[in-house]
Amino acid sequence: MAERDDEDREFDIRWADAAELKEPSARARMLAARWKENPPEPQPFRADPEGVSRPRSGWASAAIVFGIVAVVIVLLGYSGFRAPY
Known part of the structure; x- marks a missing residue:
């Protein structure tokens, strides 16, 4: 029975891609917080x-x-x- 539950809980990439809200990564959150106070200067x-x-x-x-x-x-x-041959 436990094996059957594991198969049902298998990660489904389509289900994850269809999520309405996607949380940004920790680095993206850190940069957003830093740039809110001190935005970076434009660079070529x-x-x-x-x-x-x-x-x-x-x-x-x-x-x-x-x-x-x-x-x-x-x-x-x-x-x-000289070559050896």
């Missing part, structure tokens, strides 16, 4: 943090990677590196 979307330099362009990064690969190939060639 994905604003750059202070003191961080701008990243290199895609071409500069690609040139650095290809340069490093070329240096490794040259160093392996001069060192006499």
Whole structure:
């Protein structure tokens, strides 16, 4: 009989989604209370943090990677590196 009760009490996601009132999370409640007294200042979307330099362009990064690969190939060639087969 107890097993049958457990099956009847199984969580039904449709029932939970249909709830009229959904309680906000603890973090949402904390931020709402904090912002009621001291609202945050507007910020641009994905604003750059202070003191961080701008990243290199895609071409500069690609040139650095290809340069490093070329240096490794040259160093392996001069060192006499041979494949084991």
